[in-house]
Amino acid sequence: MAATETQLMLSVGLIEKDVNGDTLWVWCYPSVGSEMRQVLLRKCCLTRDGRDFHTFVFGQFCRTWYYISTVEVQEPTALNKVTHFSIVVTAKDFNPEKYAALSRILCRMYIKHGSPVKMMEAYITVLTKGICQSDENGSFLIKDYDVRKAYLAGSIKDVVSQFGMETIILYTALMLKKRVVVHHPRIEALLEFTRVLPALTWHRKDWTILHPYVHLADPELEDLKKCPAYVAGFVDPDVSNRSDLFDVFVNLPESVITVSPSAKEAMAMGKLHKDIGQLIVQSAEDAERSDGQVVKDISVKTREVISTLMSLAEECDDSKITLEGLKQRRFHPATENFLFHLAAAEQLLRI
Numbered sequence: 338m339a340a341t342e343t344q345l346m347l348s349v350g351l352i353e354k355d356v357n358g359d360t361l362w363v364w365c366y367p368s369v370g371s372e373m374r375q376v377l378l379r380k381c382c383l384t385r386d387g388r389d390f391h392t393f394v395f396g397q398f399c400r401t402w403y404y405i406s407t408v409e410v411q412e413p414t415a416l417n418k419v420t421h422f423s424i425v426v427t428a429k430d431f432n433p434e435k436y437a438a439l440s441r442i443l444c445r446m447y448i449k450h451g452s453p454v455k456m457m458e459a460y461i462t463v464l465t466k467g468i469c470q471s472d473e474n475g476s477f478l479i480k481d482y483d484v485r486k487a488y489l490a491g492s493i494k495d496v497v498s499q500f501g502m503e504t505i506i507l508y509t510a511l512m513l514k515k516r517v518v519v520h521h522p523r524i525e526a527l528l529e530f531t532r533v534l535p536a537l538t539w540h541r542k543d544w545t546i547l548h549p550y551v552h553l554a555d556p557e558l559e560d561l562k563k564c565p566a567y568v569a570g571f572v573d574p575d576v577s578n579r580s581d582l583f584d585v586f587v588n589l590p591e592s593v594i595t596v597s598p599s600a601k602e603a604m605a606m607g608k609l610h611k612d613i614g615q616l617i618v619q620s621a622e623d624a625e626r627s628d629g630q631v632v633k634d635i636s637v638k639t640r641e642v643i644s645t646l647m648s649l650a651e652e653c654d655d656s657k658i659t660l661e662g663l664k665q666r667r668f669h670p671a672t673e674n675f676l677f678h679l680a681a682a683e684q685l686l687r688i
Contacts, residue, residue, distance in 0.1 A: 347401060349443065349460045350374075350425040351453055354383040355418050364453045366460065369427065372556055373398060379552055381405050381423040391524055393440075395433045396550035399560055402428050404436035408444045415451025422447065424456070431544040433532070434490060435482035439463065442475050488544065491533035493631050497621035499592055504537075504621075505614035506594050509604055509675070510585040511538045511546075512639070514566035514682040518583035520576055521590055524550060527570040530589055534568045539636040540643065558582070603678045607671020613638055643683065646676060650685045657687035 350365035360383040362374050369377070376398045378384055382391045395404045407423040410416050424440045424447070446455045459469045467479040497504050510517050511534060521527045531549040535541075548569040551557050553576060561569055561582070569582070577586060584600035587593075596604050613635075620626055620634040649666070650656045658680040663673050680686040 345428050345430040346460075346464055347427040347429065348425075349456065350377070350427075351447070351456070352378065352381050352383060352423040352425065353419050354421040356420060360384045365425075366453075366457050369425075373401065373403075373427070376554075376557065377403055377405065377425050379554065380550060381425070382407055383421050383423055389524075393433075393437050394524055394550055395436070395528065397431075397545075397548050398557065400429075400545070402431055402436075404428070404433065404440060406437065406440035406444055408448065410448065414448050416448065430484065431547065432482055432484055432487040433528075434487060435479070438482070439469070439477050442469060442471070442477055445475070446471070488536060488542065489629050489632065491529060491536070491628075493533055493536055493628050493635075494621045496530065496533050497618060497631075500594065502614045502618060503594050504617050505606065505610050506585060506596065506604070507534060507587070508537045508613065508617065508635070509606070509610060510600075511535070511566075511568070512682065513603055513675075513678050515584035515600055515604070516566060516582065517568045517585045517587065518576060518579075519568065519570045519587040519589055520572075520574060521570070522572055522574070524572055526589060527572060531568050531570040536632045537635060538639065539632050540639055553579070603674070605671050605674055607669050607675065609642075609669070609672045609675060613642075642676075642679070646680055646683065646685055649676075650680070653687070655687065656685075658685050659687050 348365055348367060348369050350369055351363050352360060353363050354360045360378065362378060380394060380396060380403065382389050391407060393406050395402065404426045405423050407421060409421050410419050424443045426436045426440055428436060443456045443459060446459060447453065463469045463477065463479065468477065470476040507517065517534065519527060519531050521530070528549050531547060535544050535547055546564070546567050548561055548567050551561060551569050551571055553571070553573050561567060576582065577588070580597055584597050586595045586597070616638055617635055620631045646658070649662065650658050653659060653662050660677055663677055668676065
């Protein structure tokens with residue numbers, strides 16, 4: 338198991354801020370491309386005059402996940418000219434807890450030895466054996482970090498607690514593969530909230546749609562626009578004026594969800610949405626149910642809807658649904674509209 342899991346790691350890098358206030362990319366193994374380096378320098382909090390200090394952030398750029406742990410150097414250490422540093426791990430997989438644990442060990446090693454050599458040795462040991470053990474710095478086992486745990490680490494109950502019945506808007510947007518943009522000035526709140534949303538469409542188990550930390554910088558926006566659907570997080574409030582980037586906009590501090598005019602027709606709500614919305618709220622408000630059980634409840638309901646769609650498709654030529662075929666069923670107009678757009682999202686629609 339470790340062999341396939343370890344191949345998910347791509348690189349480890351080091352960014353330092355020195356006593357003169359300069360932030361530099363000082364080392365990496367094996368390598369990180371120049372465009373990715375610029376993105377990572379922007380993401381690590383060391384380039385922003387110390388206004389914001391974030392111990393751990395993560396995100397995605399060009400289908401590569403990055404995980405950044407940042408430490409303030411406390412005297413005395415071997416790093417006498419360094420005030421802060423960031424360890425950056427890039428990987429193919431979404432698993433924040435796994436890479437936070439690994440980078441904590443790497444940080445402790447760097448503080449102790451003041452050289453990247455020990456970090457590289459530890460990284461290679463994880464890469465080859467799936468384990469890294471040291472008495473004073475802690476141990477790390479890749480097999481302790483199942484990806485399903487990462488998918489369920491956020492709280493769907495918190496999302497429903499904040500948005501209530503309006504959670505159905507987020508559910509519908511994800512089901513129909515729309516572009517969801519979330520704004521919050523605090524990166525920690527943004528990471529916590531956005532990582533939960535793909536769980537609303539658990540049947541896909543697709544966290545590649547998640548871009549939890551995006552800056553309004555051209556390379557990042559161009560990368561985002563290549564994705565037909567996404568959940569993207571921004572700390573910059575100016576994103577609210579970028580209607581070209583979203584179908585649904587979530588103002589997280591104000592608890593307001595806005596559907597853009599261009600997406601209103603596809604996102605029109607009816608009785609089916611109300612039923613699903615009530616199921617989500619009832620499940621989430623049940624104190625006996627865990628977040629994982631709430632996700633399962635939503636998933637069971639989703640599979641019912643998908644099964645209806647599949648059975649309709651099976652009755653059609655080449656197993657593809659047409660608008661005419663849907664109309665013959667005499668569904669409520671809002672349900673018909675939703676099933677039509679869902680068939681397109683699930684690639685069950687004859688174009």
